[in-house]
Amino acid sequence: MRAASLLAFVILLPSFAGASDLPRSRPEDQGVSTAALLGFVEAANRIETMNSVMVFRHGQIVAEGWWAPYSAETPHSLYSLSKSFTSTAVGLAISEGKLSLDDPILKFFPEDAPTNPGPNLKAMRISDLLRMSTGHQTEPQRTKDEPWTKSFLAHPVPFKPGTHFLYNTSATYMLSAIVQKVTGQRVLDYLTPRLFEPLGIEHPTWEQSPQGVDAGGYGLSIRTEDIAKFGQLLLQKGKWHGKQLVPAEWIEAATARQTSNGSSPTSDWDQGYGYQFWRCRHGAFRGDGAFGQYCVVLPEQDAVVAITSGVKDMQAVLNVVWEKLLPAFRTDAQPRDDDAYGKLASALKGLHVEYPQGTGKPANVAGRMFAFDANPMKLESLSIQADERGDTLVIRAAGKEGRIRAGHGDWTTGPAAIGPMSALSGGKSDWLVGAASAWTADETLTVKACFIETPFIATFRLKFSGDEVRLNASNNVGFGATRAPELVGKAEHKP
Structure with missing residues (x-):
């Protein structure tokens, strides 16, 4: 794996402060236990699949990072x-x-x-x-x-x-x-x-209705850092750099319990609802979106946690925050523990979305085109172009050709001209994709594609046999079906 990709998730030291206009600090200096923070990162890494996290404490960023191929610069759909x-x-x-x-x-x-x-x-x-x-x-x-x-x-x-x-x-x-x-x-x-x-939120975008009205309830895309800034603004009762951007009275009302929505003491969806904000356990409140997009504000701890992810169980993410991160917040500054800090930094550098691995025998498919009958994915044909660094999946769908470049043992990021999983993830074209591939079994190529402006991760399993390929495609999450019907393609023979 290349060194640049290892830096998927980084605890920011003061020397990194130029990365944005937000102040950075070591966790201990803001009363955050490094050992407990390590426990949080390890627990979060066991959740499938986290995309990013950023933690504010006392107005300072004490931890931030992205599971490669997700990155700080890329906006993410908030739902x-x-x-x-x-x-x-x-x-x-x-x-x-x-x-x-x-x-x-x-x-x-x-x-x-x-x-x-x-x-x-x-x-x-x-x-x-x-x-x-x-x-x-x-x-x-x-x-x-x-x-x-x-x-x-x-x-x-x-x-x-x-x-x-x-x-x-x-x-x-x-x-x-x-x-x-x-x-x-x-x-x-x-x-x-x-x-x-x-707030320094650059280039936000918002999906619209056919009538040209912003969707309101979904469709905004911004960076993880922007989510964290919004949370910090809420924590500061609407004030930013000494200027009152949003009335404090509104934030107090919007984030208070305005209506009851359940009674379970273990559910963060039963703690009451404000004005488009959820109340949480532990005196916190949040905005959240499908598949694990979070802006969690903890007034009692003077902390904010911003998370993007692609998970089926949204409560599991909050459970890790309460069980692992909440105990990390201490009243006073903590002694610097360079040994624990080194272990934390080492653990964070290796975080990434799991990519396909295997040592199967590659199929002899170079230059072969496989055609498909009419299908819900509108997939017409595919072929594989391979070299020593990876595979390029060439897809023709709905009359357009697109390419997904997939690295071997690492993520390769670039644009994909079409959304090949349109049947499952909304039909958007012109995706930014991070992809990796491996021959996971004999004559079976697995390509994993992270649509990194979204929580969607598509997995394509192509089983080649003679003049035939069987394609099984799935998404990690979805509002409906997450697995497409198996498609069978036939090799086209040149005259």
Whole structure:
């Protein structure tokens, strides 16, 4: 493995302070036990699959890193962690006199309202959207067939707003649409001078609805460092470098328990809900997104933890934070333990997403093209181009050709012109991919591709036999199926 790739996860010493505008410190100087922090890293490394982590203590970054091929420079999709940023936009609009918590929803979209709206819909307010207490029994759908605001307002509201908690991404979309309505700007553009630019969050992007409204409940992409900055802003009650960016009163209300959502003492999804923020155990609160995107704020410990990951069990990630990281925070500065620190640094340098390994006999497939019948992945053909450093998977799908360059025993990162797992991971093209490959069995090539702007990791297992290849493809996580049906390709013979 090349040395550069070993630096996948690094504890930042003061000499690294030029890496960004955030202050860095050794853990011990901020009252963080190096030995306990090592235990946290080791436990996190056993979770499949972590992408990144950053830890603030007393306003200093004491640990940060990325599991290769994920990197500090690459933005990562936040999924529902986006909701907390939409909440912040609402709070700012309220502070500027453009909104009120008690404003009825129908007032903003009279053109999309039903002819005879029921009493519960009439009673629905902005505060109900924020608390996920809209009165819906099921979440309104968002399709291409009609405006999402109209679909929302047409959906049955069987409960009195404010009395029934239902996690509801469409409610967050309505908040985004309302902010755009009253400001004349997308939430992304509205937040740029008020939040993103002051925090040094560069080039954020946000997915939009067909009507040109930011999705609100998902779709924001920023770097791990940016998540940590947002968390530190929340911890500091909206103040950044001496300037009040967000009213402290809003942050206090948004992160407080505004509604009950369960009673389990062991679940971080049963501790209450604020205004697009979750309450946690141990006096903490968080924004979070699908597959393990976290901004965890621990006021009692004066700490922030930012995490991106691609996991099936999101509670498992928080359990490691509580069981391993929480005990690392001490009241006073700790004696410097250079031996423990050296062990920690050594452990961190080797962290990476597990890549395929094997010593199987390679198949003789150089220059051979394998064609596929019509299939859900829209895969038309594939071939393998190999050299001593790795394999290039050449794919033709939906009429376009793309290449995934995969290293041997290491990750190779580059653009992929098409998203070959479009049937499982959303159909986006022009991915940035880190890939590795190995002949994991005789005539069986395994290619693992990390779509590093997302939590998705695709694994392709190609079993060659004579003029045939059997392709089995899967994703690590997904909202639905994570495994595609087996496809059989036939070698094309030149005339």
